[in-house]
Amino acid sequence: MIKDTSAQDTAITSKKRRLKPIVVGAAVLIAVALSAHAIITTETVSQSVDKSSLQIATVKRGELVRDIAATGRIVAANAPQVYSPEQGLATLLVRAGDTVEQDQIVAEVKSPELENNLQQEKSEALRLEGEFEQQKLETRRQTLLLNKQLDLAKVELQAAERENRRAHASIEGHLISQIDFEKAEDDLARARLNVAHAEQEVELAKDTLAFALQSAQSALNRQRFVVSELERKISNLAVTASVSGVVGNLLVAPKSVVSVNQPLMTLVDLSAYEAEVNVAESYANNIGIGMDVELTIGARKVIGTLSAISPEVTEREVTTRVRFSQDALSQIRQNQQISARILLENKDDVVKVRRGGFLDAGGFVAYKLDGDVARRIDIETGVTSMREVEILSGLQPGEQIIVSGYQKFQQAPSVLLR
Known part of the structure; x- marks a missing residue:
């Protein structure tokens, strides 16, 4: 007769009881660390900004080209007008847009x-x-x-x-x-x-x-x-074209009575173009004849030379003329819109950074990245171009700063980037 199975039983210690103190200890350590980080963060960081909404650039050393941004249009370098040689009845032999050759008769005046x-x-x-x-x-x-x-x-x-x-x-x-x-x-x-x-x-x-x-x-x-x-x-009553090109604007009606030296029409010489660039009045004293100008015509970039500067200011802008070579260009059109960079100065071996909205703060402060924290520092800037700005002091090559605007930072000494 079998009394019971106690002789076959073996005592087993529960693993759950062994892991419980370890889990509790780890949780306590994590809580302590988070509390410490929260305390540190609370003491040093007063703002928190999404890093993806900011523009960050690296400070570099190299060449800086000081330039001025401007816009303009393509104009004919030679667009003479045709005048009536005498008083009489003018008969126009061409229409606007017609192609003409040099010395071709374009109008007749009967006197x-x-x-x-x-x-x-x-x-x-x-x-x-x-x-x-x-x-x-x-x-x-x-x-x-x-x-x-x-x-x-x-x-x-x-x-x-x-x-x-x-x-x-x-x-x-x-x-x-x-x-x-x-x-x-x-x-x-x-x-x-x-x-x-x-x-x-x-x-x-x-x-x-x-x-x-x-x-x-x-x-x-x-x-x-x-x-x-x-x-x-x-x-001379048979008026001829002075250039080869196209007829621009007709300045009188056909079969009309004209006076001596009255303009009859405008001719456009398509063999030579220039760029008419409008420069802001504030930059008028910085530009001079002979400066290089980078023109963006469609998808092409060409280098031209500043050939003329208007002596007067119109609507707070100064009109300039730029000559450039058209050998490598095709399908240039009259009044085609272009953008331009007037190259004022080249500076070698300068500390520079990409230009951005941070200059709106005056160019005296910047937020330098230190891990996930951006700290406010004092800087000194020099000359600026369309793309870059010279750093005179406060930053070294290789360092990173926030180049976007600082309005959301509210002049905080440091900002957490999340």
């Missing part, structure tokens, strides 16, 4: 008054030309007459000399009286005087006739110049 003046001046030129030919004939006639008188005087001189020789021979032979001899002497003297005066009159008459002929020639030449000028003006 009846100018054509009438040309006919009158041509008639006057023909009259003066007739007078000039007549003056040449008169000069020849007068010259011939004077030469005749000179020749006759010379013949009379020869006769007088011959009579004088005969008188000398006769007086020696007592064949003539003294009175006849003296008369022969007087005739010779008179003949010599007549020849001398005739020669002088011929020289004077030649000069007079040459002057009259030259005056007639000058009057004719002047009239020919007048006719030539009127012909040039009439030929």
